[in-house]
Amino acid sequence: MxxxxxxxxxxxxxxxxxxxxxxxxxxxxxxxxxxxxxxxxxxxxxxxxxxxxxxxxxxxxxxxxxxxxxxxxxxxxxxxxxxxxxxxxxDPEAFESKNLARTRNGCHCRKSECTLQYCVCKRNGVGCTLNCLCEGCKNEYGINPNPNHNNGSKNVETIMDNESSSGSSQSYHPAVHANSSIQLPDDELGNSNNVNNNNIHMPMPTNPVDSPYYNFLVHQNHVAAPYYDPLLTPVQIQSSRNNITEMQITDLFEDTNWQGQSSFLRTNPPFYYDNNVAELSSIPRIQSSQQYQPIQSHGFHQQGEESFGAMNLQYPFLSSSQQPNNGEATNMQLHLHPHLHGHGPSPPPTPDNEENHHHMMFLWQNNRPQ
DNA sequence: GAGTTTGAAACT
DNA sequence: CAGTTTCAAACTC
Known part of the structure; x- marks a missing residue:
């Protein structure tokens, strides 16, 4: 100039x-x-x-x-x-992963409901998180899971409404919706009508012995690819359930055939969990040279009504040469226990009714440049 | 293309 | 640090 x-x-x-x-x-x-x-x-x-x-x-x-x-x-x-x-x-961090920082800090949309390009999250192609302070969030890449930021419990209800109306045209991620990329075998759920794309309505096990494994077949090309990406590629799995006392999610892992090799892709920790979806920057950044560690069990403790939690599955950083082929599937297995091990006696079995069902919503956040 | 709206950044 | 102003982009007409 x-x-x-x-x-x-x-x-x-x-x-x-x-x-x-x-x-x-x-x-x-x-x-x-x-x-x-x-x-x-x-x-x-x-x-x-x-x-x-x-x-x-x-x-x-x-x-x-x-x-x-x-x-x-x-x-x-x-x-x-x-x-x-x-x-x-x-601001010492002003120039560090600016886009990520923005995503981490979240948007503050009040009027646009995160549906327009004003929304920094939408512009980055990611869903809103608990860090966002948006109001009435309708971000197509994932709505803000925090009910307090979305007019009471409307957000949760929206999820459940969408879930109960199988075949609904509404989706929280277009790629997931368009390709039904999450598939649960009927014999795992007993009723395929419980499955609606990224919303999965699964019965909560009534005792530890019966705690089932739920298998999810997730096609990699519809999920944020596990290769190095400065924006990270968290897969956020949100769960909500009424009147939860205690529960534990264990054995969440991914397993895929990878360049002809059968290997587990595991991070340490394999996934990141925090009730508040803590800052992404605190997630350990796994280098491709590091050996992936065995999966640890992670507690998932919720109390009270309308409790809500979320955890992020953090893919390891891998070089681009290690990307999976398009269409290659990742098998995810989610093991639900109705109580926390080693934390006192198990609660009595709970009735298998609607109120006791565990609701899962999968938000596949595609952070790759569009 | 002009004017308005929006939300982040900058400022007070 | 809350409120206000400035700014550029998104949006509308």
Whole structure:
């Protein structure tokens, strides 16, 4: 940018794209810095504030932008670095996995119900989480599971309503809906009508001995792929159940044939669980060189009515060469126990009625660039 | 294309 | 840190 002329109208006429001049003519290599996905039209921020989507994503502006008075280019690299340093003084993590951070921090949509591109989660192609403060969330990639952020218990009821109306056109992930990528054998559930795409209505076992295994066949190409992705690829499994006292989910694992080898893909821990879906950054980041550890059991303790929990299945980071073939299936097995081991006597068997059913909702979050 | 709405970022 | 202003993008007409 040549100068901060107070009269921007003068600049707009002839050469209103300052970065274009600088990038294209003086710094042809800058296009490799910007992946081309970012375009901005900044007029006042000089593209050195987070208002600017290029700056926000850590890129220099490029030819696709139509910004004015742009500083965010190779030509002004030193100045940009200085500005970034100043920003980092205030927020050391300002430039770390910005998109992830945004997703982690969640959106605050109040009016758009997370259905428009205003929603930062939707823009990133991910569902809203408990971290979001949205109201009336209808994010197509996954609605905010926190009832308190969604007008009472409407969110939970919506899930159950959707679940009970088999064949409903509503889906929380289009890929899952379109391909019915979660399949449960009839003999596992006894009634295939209980299955509605990503919503699974499973009877809660009445005692530990009877605790069944539920098998889920999940096609990898419909699930966030387990390869390295800076946005991570959490699979969030949310469960809700009325009047839960105690329960434990164990033996949740994935098993797939992988490049001709039968191998378990296991992280340590294999999945991440936190009642509040804690910050994604706290999830251990498994390197592909690390040996996957045996799965540990994870407690899943809920109390009270309308209790709600969620856990994230964190895929390991694998190199792109280790990606599965499209269509390759992952078998997930979920073992429900009606009580927590080693925490006092088992509660008495509970009746197998509607109120005691365990409701599962699978949110497959596709964080890959669209 | 102009004007409005929206929500994040910046500011006070 | 809550409220306000600024900003750029999304949206509407």
């Amino acid at each position: 040549a100068s901060s002329s107070g009269n921007m109208n003068e600049e707009e006429g002839a050469s209103d794209n300052n970065h274009g001049d600088l990038n294209k003519e003086n710094n042809p290599s800058s296009s490799s810095i910007n992946d081309g996905n970012c375009r901005c039209t900044c007029k006042k921020s000089k593209c050195v504030k987070f208002y600017c989507r290029c700056f926000n994503s850590g890129n220099f502006c490029n030819d696709s932008c139509s910004c004015k008075n742009c500083l965010n280019n190779e030509e002004n690299k030193d100045a940009v670095e200085e500005i970034k340093k100043n920003i980092q003084l205030r």
